[in-house]
Amino acid sequence: MDIDPVILARVQFAFTVSFHIIFPSFTIGLAAWIATLEGMWLATNNDRYHLLARFWTKVFAVSFGMGVVSGIVLSYQFGTNWSRYSEVVGNVVGPLIGYEVLTAFFLEATFLGLMLFGWNRVPPWLHFLACLAVAVGTTLSAFWILSANSWMQHPAGHEVRDGIAYPVDWLKIIFSPTFPTRLGHMVVAAYITTAFVVLASGARWLRAGIATEQAKTMVRMGLGLLVVLVPLQGFLGDASGENTLKYQPVKVAAMEGHWEQQETNEGPMPWVVFGWPNEAQERNDFQISIPYLGSIILTRTLDGTIKGLKDFPADERPPVAVPFFGFRIMVALWGIMMLAVIAGVVLWWRGRLFDTGAYTRIVSQFWPIGFCAILAGWFTTEVGRQPWVATGILRTADAISPVPGESVLITLILFVMVYGIVFSSGVFYINRLLKKGPVVPDTPEADVSGLRPLSGAKDAGRDALQPGE
Numbered sequence: 001m002d003i004d005p006v007i008l009a010r011v012q013f014a015f016t017v018s019f020h021i022i023f024p025s026f027t028i029g030l031a032a033w034i035a036t037l038e039g040m041w042l043a044t045n046n047d048r049y050h051l052l053a054r055f056w057t058k059v060f061a062v063s064f065g066m067g068v069v070s071g072i073v074l075s076y077q078f079g080t081n082w083s084r085y086s087e088v089v090g091n092v093v094g095p096l097i098g099y100e101v102l103t104a105f106f107l108e109a110t111f112l113g114l115m116l117f118g119w120n121r122v123p124p125w126l127h128f129l130a131c132l133a134v135a136v137g138t139t140l141s142a143f144w145i146l147s148a149n150s151w152m153q154h155p156a157g158h159e160v161r162d163g164i165a166y167p168v169d170w171l172k173i174i175f176s177p178t179f180p181t182r183l184g185h186m187v188v189a190a191y192i193t194t195a196f197v198v199l200a201s202g203a204r205w206l207r208a209g210i211a212t213e214q215a216k217t218m219v220r221m222g223l224g225l226l227v228v229l230v231p232l233q234g235f236l237g238d239a240s241g242e243n244t245l246k247y248q249p250v251k252v253a254a255m256e257g258h259w260e261q262q263e264t265n266e267g268p269m270p271w272v273v274f275g276w277p278n279e280a281q282e283r284n285d286f287q288i289s290i291p292y293l294g295s296i297i298l299t300r301t302l303d304g305t306i307k308g309l310k311d312f313p314a315d316e317r318p319p320v321a322v323p324f325f326g327f328r329i330m331v332a333l334w335g336i337m338m339l340a341v342i343a344g345v346v347l348w349w350r351g352r353l354f355d356t357g358a359y360t361r362i363v364s365q366f367w368p369i370g371f372c373a374i375l376a377g378w379f380t381t382e383v384g385r386q387p388w389v390a391t392g393i394l395r396t397a398d399a400i401s402p403v404p405g406e407s408v409l410i411t412l413i414l415f416v417m418v419y420g421i422v423f424s425s426g427v428f429y430i431n432r433l434l435k436k437g438p439v440v441p442d443t444p445e446a447d448v449s450g451l452r453p454l455s456g457a458k459d460a461g462r463d464a465l466q467p468g469e
Contacts, residue, residue, distance in 0.1 A: 003405030006397050009081040012412040014382075016073050018375060019419055023067030025374050028142055028187065029194025030060050031135035034115075036221075038128045052214050053131075054119065055438035059430055061116050064108075066426045073415075081408060082389075085399035089165050089390045092158055092173055093148050100144030108137035142187055150179035152390045153381070154247040165393055177247050181240040182381075188233050189377070192337070193370025195229065198222035199344075200367035201434050203360040210437035216354055223344045223353075230337045237334070238297075245298060245306065248391070251384035253309045254320045255327040256294065257284050260308035268303045269294035274328070277320040282310060318386040326380035333373040340366060 034053050041049035075097075078086050086094070114122065114130040122130075157172025158165045167173055202218030205211055245252045253259075257272040259282050271293035275284035295304045309317050340363055347353045354360070389396045 005405040005408050006400050008405055008408040009400055013077055020070035022371050023063050025190045025193050027063050028138045028190035031138045033194055035131040035135045038131050042128055048214055048217055051438050059433055062426055062430050081401050082399050083401040085389055088394045092165050092167050096144055096148040100141055104137045104141035108134050146183045146186055147174050147179055150182050151176045153385055154178045178243055181243045185236045185240045188229055188236055189374050192229050195222045195225045196370045197367045200364050203364040205437050206360050211440045226341045230341050249307050250312045254318050254323045254384055257324050258308045259283055260310045268292045269305050277324050279320055318384050323380045323384040326376045330373050330376040333369055
C-alpha cells in the first residue's frame, strides 16, 4: 500500500494539537479567574468568592494536567515525524520553546502545588500570590508559543546558511511582524472562552437550583467580562487580518475566496458571504457576496483591491477550502457571541437577567463556543500558511522525517484510540464537577460533615473551607 507520509503526519499533528489547544486556551483564562476570585475574597471577606475559587481550582487542576500531557506528545512528534523541520529551523524555534519551559512552565510548576494544596496550609495572601504566579505563567506560555508560531508565519531576524536558519537578532525573532496582533487576539480569545464556560456553568446552576448565589456571581462576572472582551475581539481580529494582509497576502486571498484582482474586472471588491471554492477551475461555486464590502473591510476604501489567488504561483497557494470555511465559522461564532452578550446586557439593565428562563437555558449551552472559535481560527491560520512550515525557508513536504507512511498511520490510529479514552474521561470528570457544583455551607441539602466553616477565613488563615483530615 502506497501511503503518503506527509499527509498522515500532518493529520496526526493536527489531531494532537487540536486536542492540546483546547486545554491551554481554557487554563489561561481560568487561572486569571481563580486569582481574581481569591483577590476579591481577600478584599471583601465575602466567602462566596472563596468558595468559587476553591471549586474552580479543581477544574483547573484537571484541565492543566491534560494540557501538559497532550503538549508532551507534540514535542515527540517533532523528532519522529518532522526531523527535517527540527534540523532546518531548530536553531530558532528550539530556544523559543526552551524559553517557554524555563519561564512559563517552571513558574507554573513551582507555584501549582501551592495553589492546589496550600488552601489550609499557608496564609491567604501567600496563596493568592501563588495563584497570580500561575496566571502569569499561563500567559507567558502563550507569549512564547505565539512568538515561535508567528516567526514560522513570517520569519525575521535570521539568516539562512546552507539551507539552515540561524538566529541573528533575537528581538526581531521574538517580536516578528505578525506576533503582537496575534498574541492579543489569542489571549483575549482564551479569556472569552473561559468567560463563556463560567457564564454557561452559572446559568446551568441557576436552572438546577445549585448554589444560586454563587451562580449569580458567575453569571454577572462572566457576562461583565464578555461585555468588554467580545467587542474588543472584533477590533483585534480586524487588526490581525490587516496585519496578515500585509505579510501573508495569499492567506487572506484564500480566506476571502478571491481568485483574481478586481482591477482586471473594473469595480469594487465584494465580500463573499458564502461560496464553494473550486480549486480545479479557480473560482467559487454557489457564491453569495455583498458588493463593496470586501473593499471596505480589506482596503478601507470603496474601490480598493487585493491580490487574488491567481496572482500567486499555484505551488505557493494554500488549500483554499479550510481557511475559507474556517474563517467564516470563526466570524459567525463571534457574531453569535455578540448577540448573547447584547441580550444579556439588556436583561441585566432591565433587572431580569436571572428571571428570564429562555436566556439562561440558551447560554447554559454556550460553554463550547469559545473552543470552537479558537479551533476554527487556528485551522485558518495553520492551513493558510501552507505549503510552508516556515514561510520562505522550509516547505511542509520537505520537513518530513524519512519514515514509511504505514508507521505514521499506525501511530495515528493509536493516538486516536488513546486520546479518545483518556480525554473523554477527563472531560467527563470535569462535566461531573460542573454538574454537581460546589458544596455550599449552611444549606439544608448540603453535606458539610467533612468541611470547616468559611467565616473568618481571611483573618484566621487556617479556618477556610477545607476537607477534614
